[in-house]
Amino acid sequence: MSKYFGTDGFRGEANKVLKADDAYKIGRYLGWYYSREHRGRIVIGKDTRRSSYMFEYALVAGITASGSDAFLLHVTTTPSVAYVVRTEEFDCGIMVSASHNPYYDNGIKIIDGNGHKIASDIEEAMENYIDGIVEELPFATGEAVGTATDYAIGRNRYIGYLISLATRSYKNMRVGLDCSNGSTSSIAKSVFDALGAKTYVIGNEPNGLNINKDCGSTHIENLQKFVLENKLDVGFAFDGDADRCIAVDETGMEVHGDYILYVCGKYLKENGRLEGNTVVATIMSNLGLFKALEKSGIDYLKTTVGDKYVNEAMVEHGYVLGGEQSGHIIFSKHATTGDGMLTAIMLMEVILEKKQSLHTLCENMKMYPQYLQNVRVIDKKAIIENEAVQRKKHEIEKMLGENGRIILRESGTEPVIRVMAEATTDELCRQLVEKMVSVIEDNI
Template sequence: MGKYFGTDGFRGEANVNLTVEHAYKVGRFLGWYYGQAHKAQIVIGKDTRRSSYMFEYSLVAGLTASGADVYLLHVTTTPSVSYVVRTEGFDCGIMISASHNPFYDNGIKVINGNGQKLEASVEAKIEEYIDGKIPELPFAKREDIGRTVDFSAGRNRYIGYLISIPTRAFKNKRVGLDCSNGSASAIAKSVFDALGAKTYVINNEPDGTNINMNCGSTHIEVLKQFVKDNQLDVGFAYDGDADRCIAVDDKGEEINGDLILYVCGKYMKEQGKLNNNTIVTTIMSNLGLYKACDREGISYEKTAVGDKYVCENMMQNGHSIGGEQSGHIIFSKHATTGDGILTSLKIMEVIIEKKLPLSTLASEVKIYPQVLKNVRVYDKKEARENPEVVKVIKKVEEALGEDGRILVRESGTEPVVRVMVEASTDEICNQYVDEVIAVMRAQNLVQ
């Protein structure tokens, strides 16, 4: 984790801890870095936040001042930037978005030439330049100064690519889409309409300040009610930049990333398309997913929390599907990053090919109750490794046996230790979480 760049780019409140000066310097460095051997070509997309225009123009100023040509996709999704970068031969891509955060936050996510998140080593160099540890970079002059190009055609090609993926039409399927007043508003309905679905759309009127506001994948209760009220076959909710998807089944129940991994992973195995017979999860995936995979003879790997780590594991090992509970699902045959709209298309494929409703497909997984509490501590490492804390964690592990699990981990960004327990009931979860926290308090580790 760098000073500015976390697992999902450089994020902060617009013009508070992520400013136009930061954006300008990111542009200056990337334009110079990729332009040392040839004239750099860099593509930019943005979500619907009020500040996204401001950051777009700041990035463009920095990039073109360093000699890069900049291609503007305008309002689009993070996965579309990834797709355009790797299929159109760009040096890198930039997505301006803070994903599921409120409108006043924003972020700069840099995507490398392979369509994956930028290497940490390059992010570290950008940080050094921002902090003045690298000498001032030369400005491009005369004909070497960069220019901007309207590249909405790139977004249209991505839409065409999505439409080409399903093997069957969605005719007579009643589908609800919650676009979170974000990036999906510009794309999702077009895709489902083209595939023949009867599409019902909500929260697709962005005004710059309503992105993620009581809508989308972080407020799934809105879509759950919409699916029930309109008796839809299925619903899909996206986040602000549409790189994640949470589904709602025909009964109005939430289908999170773990259930999506199971439904799609099992279908891929049946089709002989589950590479290495393995799905990739994070350590936060539910015990119920692992038990269901064991029953079906599906192997799994666990990574640190973050779709970045899921993607790295998949690419290194050639796995075909992986993701997180939050709905970041990666299908490596089609994409190099989580793609919410693509995920919804792959779920539709299973529903249509299996001729079963999503509620039936997901019912094979028994999701275990999960309680997670954040504890503010003086020192994360000390709190995690305290002998009395280690002893109580071991005691809880033994008590739970194979009917639950405990996970105690440090936050990557805050002075917080996260204590999570999965067990057969909420009461048991709370009991053991509180037991661990009580020991931390007794050891004077808690703020």
């Protein structure tokens, strides 16, 4: 496992875990790396949290000091950075965001020239540079010093691209949007207005401190209430950097990523557009999704948790749809990352073409109750492989058969093991997790 870079970049509390110096060194390394054979071009976006400005400027200083040019999208979404990188011949892109985390956290996500997350060997090299393991990099001098350029036009092109993907007018559709006081605050309403919807918006007054605070995809209860109070047809909630989308149907029901994979997968299959007849999901997706896909004659591929791994599997096999229950949904014909705005537009396509409500589209997928508990440990791998732990896990699996499952997963960011059970009732899920946790604690 990398020291700083996890599955979603270098993330932590601003100026405690992730410091301005770290951003400067990342900029220095990337500026040097991409200017070895030509003048590097690196595009930068940020979300609305207060520390994003600090990290943006530190990155620019490092990039230009190493001889590459920096192009600033300013406040924008993670998927817009990926779009601009791959369509406008940039060497790489950087997004300053901690996604769904609170305002005091921040992160640096790096995207390669093809719009995918950067290779692990480059991340490792940056970590070595941050820690001073490798020698100091040369500074650019004279005409070789890089420049910084306002590039808001790139964000506007992304907005135009989203609008171009809609196949029908949204006229007469009443749509709710929760922008999480984040990156979509200046984007989402303009896109849905341009497509003809009557839009109702909450969470669109960012002040640097309120991103994700009691709003957005991690606090879906606000949008549920908003949809019901205003009698809306559908609602969409995004996270801070808009790489996630959770929907709410007209009854106020949460339509999370597993529902979205089912609805869109079935629609693509019906239209002959589901390459390989396969949807990619993670091991943490609900058993109800897999059973619903089987009933619809759709195959599925499970990956470990993380949209990075979902994307890798999609690229390897040429699949077009994949994602996570959290709302990271990838439509690979249109994007290389999870894209909340794109997901909302794709769901609108299904609703309008099928002439059915979102609730009706979801009703044939039955969710299994789930219960999750984290157990703090010292050696995650040793506990997972412990004989008594494995024996209890197999015992539970045998008892559940096809009517549930038990999952033990090492966290990629914390010293914890996540224990998750799915079964026919909430009470049974809780009992099974408690039994599993008891065995783990006895063997710590």
